[in-house]
Amino acid sequence: MIDLNKIKKLKNDKLWFFRFKKFWQDYLITNDIAKHAFLTKEEFNNFVLWKLNSWEKYDELLEKKFIKDESYEKDMSLAFAKRNDFLAYWPTLHIIVTTLRCNHKCQYCHAAVAPMTAKKMDMTKDTAKKVVDTIFYTSSPNLTIEFQGWESLVNWDIVKYITEYAEIKAFHLHKNVTFALVSNLTLMDEEKLDYLLNHNIHISTSLDWDEETHNFNRTLKEANSFEKVAYWIKRINNEYEKKWLEQKVWALLTVTKKSLSKYKEIIDTYVWLWLQWIFLRPLNPYGFAASDLKKLWYTSEEFIEFYKKSMDYILQLNKSWINFREMLSGIYLSKILTDKDPNYLDERSPCWACIGQVAYNYDWKIYSCDEWRMLGRMWDENFLMWEVWEKSDETYKNMINSDTTKVMVLSSTLDWLPWYNDSVYKPYIWVCPIHSYKTTWNLIPNYSLDHKKKLDYAVLDYIFEKLRSDEDKKVFENWILWRKDDFVVSQCEVV
């Protein structure tokens, strides 16, 4: 039981609010500007009782704002504002679903794909124009348009139309626009590649390993999906090299049961394809993945073991001068070791839904994010945000003022969520209302049933443990020197 009288008597008005947890024999503490420190048991007691007897520790805690000084309020407000400045922009990532058609039928796809013959499920030029008009009416000066689909290359003419119309609008309205295309790459050809390179459209794909696993997960009847994607990744990276571009194709791995024992081979394949990052992404329990659990699913413990083994191997590669990084850890490291949140998609509080990203479906419906759009395809339209109207100002105002926007912001803001707000990892974690909804039928997450949180905490435990070793910390510090455009692309859930 907490003895409040005892706490009041401490009179430690030099200390400000912090969160803590026992970390092996020591203590880990964090504060609202995401600074952290390790204290031994003795230091922790002395700190709380305001009897610190080490100047070195005192200076560290003062600098990290665990101890107040005269400029404390001002410094904290500025640091807090800087860390949360993403809240000022409203949507920056605009996902356009150019078609529901796809030539694959992946095991873990979140929703029902339309067959290649279903041309009615392509976005029309008229809708595309209205979508672009809406995007350019939004308030952010920096916009990213991401082409998703079920397979975005299927409706290629609309991809080109949107790109060229958006380029013209960006020029006239003095906005910056970047493009990303999420594709399974099996419909790529030289002409399309040339266009994508000329218009600086970043390319993102999915790559599972080995060939048998990839082709099992990502079923393509007419051809060998692995062979095609591996060919195009190499081919595109080769073109980037020739043009002296630093960027590389973005490839995402979805971890299924079959991947668990193959962590080394998967990473070696990514390195062999000259890829710089891997994203060790656990499965989401939606769509086909949910109905096929036996074939694909694994326990949290199994995923955590896979993550740790993969990370140990990646660290080993880095120590042998192979510069290769893991994305999820990279996002956390940026939150832990820098003053700014990387503002990467979901991984923030509140999450990106409605206020960071918006998904425009082929049929003029607007969803809070790509995941709701996919669930919409599974006949769950509860969180439709709005529709694309003739006048973009009306569309935008209605989108932002929609009930969906309010409920998504509320349910993904950690500050009022019991237990999450108390966690030592609160400055780094996030919650996903869709995940909560699909696992417990409640948008507000249930801390004790939140399996995603369990994975996040295990990843953070691993990272903080490694940060205590100088050698590993040096490797991690290199990772966070990434380029901004590494974060352009989103999660390629269905390519």
Ligand code: SF4
């Ligand atoms: S609701 Fe979930 S999937 Fe959608 S943006 Fe938020 S965290 Fe991401």
